[in-house]
Amino acid sequence: MLRPFRQVDVFTTTPYQGNPVAVVLDATGLTTEQMHRFAHWTNLSETTFVLPPSTPDADYRVRIFTPTEELPFAGHPTLGTCHAWLSAGGTPGSEVVVQECGxxxxxxxxxxxxxxxxxxxxxxxxxxxxxxxxxxxxxxxxDRSAVVDAEWVDNGPGWVAVLLADAAAVAAVRPTAVDLDLGVVGLHPPGSPAALEVRAFFPKDGATVEDPVTGSLNASVAGWLLRTGRITAPYVASQGAALGRAGRVHVSVDADGALWVAGGTVTCVTGEVNL
Structure with a gap:
């Protein structure tokens, strides 16, 4: 069956400079095995499948898969899926889109x-x-002395994060065989275009993979660094330079204290997928 499909680049307004996500816009009737197999085939950090919501409070439901597992939440797939859903004619029930996920x-x-x-x-x-x-x-x-602080910052994928002395130290990291979902962050000098440098590593098939731009990690790290007074909002985080990307993540806090993570989204592939 041919199903509408988008591939969206997230945390960028320039195609191929952010983090791509594959979005199957009508996953009705697909089994978990079929979703998993397609996500493994795309070999992107995440592939998402849009379904009717199971609650009237949501505009749509999404299932999020890496090539190896299903995630309850992930950041760039959330923005990319919403972008694809809106561009395909999705109409939210209010000014705020409500996504249902794990x-x-x-x-x-x-x-x-x-x-x-x-x-x-x-x-x-x-x-x-x-x-x-x-x-x-x-x-x-x-060396252990290079780690300024460390915190569990797991909002679904399993992140643990370490703070290094500065952004230059983050850029210089050369990991070995990482066996957990690991975020590495450091502050840029005052006055820099970005306030924070972020890198994200996770294991896959016995190897270490670096994620280009990571919404979930940026969201949870923001809460940690804001709470400990190491950074103030709004701010911009940069991520992806080690992979030739130029991701930009915009973090803000609204009047109610809610933390929001924003970024550009651009469609790179439009078509149909046979599933």
Missing amino acids: AGLVRVRRTADGLAFAAPPLVRSGPVDEALVVRIAGLLGL
């Missing part, structure tokens, strides 16, 4: 910086055991 209901809205999602609550937070910090430093090829 993590619950996620709000998405239009902003001057692109589509923005409201950061979901963490499923795990708090300090990281010292033994794990030492192991993470080793995985990154660093």
Whole structure:
């Protein structure tokens, strides 16, 4: 069966400079096995499948797959899926699009910086055991003293994050065989175009993969760094330079204290997929 399909570049307004997500816009009738097999075939960091919502409070439901597993939530697939749904004629019930996913209901809205999602609550937070910090430093090829701080920042994918001395230290990281979902962050000098440099690593098929631009990690790291006074909002994070990308993530906090993560979205592929 031919189904409408989009491939969307996220956290950029320039095609092929962000992080792509594959979106199957009508996944009605597909089994989990079929979704998983197609996600494995696309070999992108995530592939999403749009379904009718199971609650009247949502505009659509989405299932999010990496090549190896299903995720309850992920950031750039949320924005890319919303972009694809809107571009295909989706009409939200209000000014805010409500996406249903494994993590619950996620709000998405239009902003001057692109589509923005409201950061979901963490499923795990708090300090990281010292033994794990030492192991993470080793995985990154660093001495333990190079890690300024570490925190669990898991909002679904499983992130643990470490703060290094600065953005230059983040850019210099050369990881070995990473075996957990790991974020590495450092501040740029004051006055720089971006306030924060972010890199994200995760294991796949026994190898270490770097994600080009990571919405979920940026959302959870923002909560940590804002809470500890290391950064102030609004700010821009840069990610992807090590992979030849130029991702830009815009973080803000609204009057109600909700944290929003925004970025550009652009369609790169439009067509149909036989599933």
